[in-house]
Amino acid sequence: xxxxxxxxxxxxxxxxxxxxxxxxxxxxxxxxxxxxxxxxxxxxxxxxxxxxxxxxxxxxxxxxxxxxxxxxxxxxxxxxxxxxxxxxxxxxxxxxxxxxxxxxxxxx
Numbered sequence: 094x095x096x097x098x099x100x101x102x103x104x105x106x107x108x109x110x111x112x113x114x115x116x117x118x119x120x121x122x123x124x125x126x127x128x129x130x131x132x133x134x135x136x137x138x139x140x141x142x143x144x145x146x147x148x149x150x151x152x153x154x155x156x157x158x159x160x161x162x163x164x165x166x167x168x169x170x171x172x173x174x175x176x177x178x179x180x181x182x183x184x185x186x187x188x189x190x191x192x193x194x195x196x197x198x199x200x201x
Contacts, residue, residue: 095129095136098125098126098129101122101125104121119163123166123167125159126159130159134153145198148191148195151191152188152192158184161180162177162180
């Protein structure tokens with residue numbers, strides 16, 4: 094389910110950047126962000142290792158950033174509507190870092 098939600102986020106974020114202006118894209122982006130948050134919150138936290146727990150919770154923070162990004166799409170302020178990409182990128186950077194470090198810990 095998480096992979097599908099991330100795919101919806103990717104498509105719904107990419108199309109407006111290239112110029113497609115469909116009204117339902119922000120709803121699709123918001124739905125993908127909420128499903129991502131639910132999946133990350135409900136994912137099991139490792140019982141051992143403080144670092145693993147911290148990195149798995151970093152994925153939750155990245156999903157929260159996606160939800161803030163989706164909320165920016167619905168605000169009728171021009172500055173907030175332009176800042177949705179910044180929150181999206183912040184969440185993506187957090188998720189990439191956490192995922193890479195978790196896989197590095199599991200390879201040992």
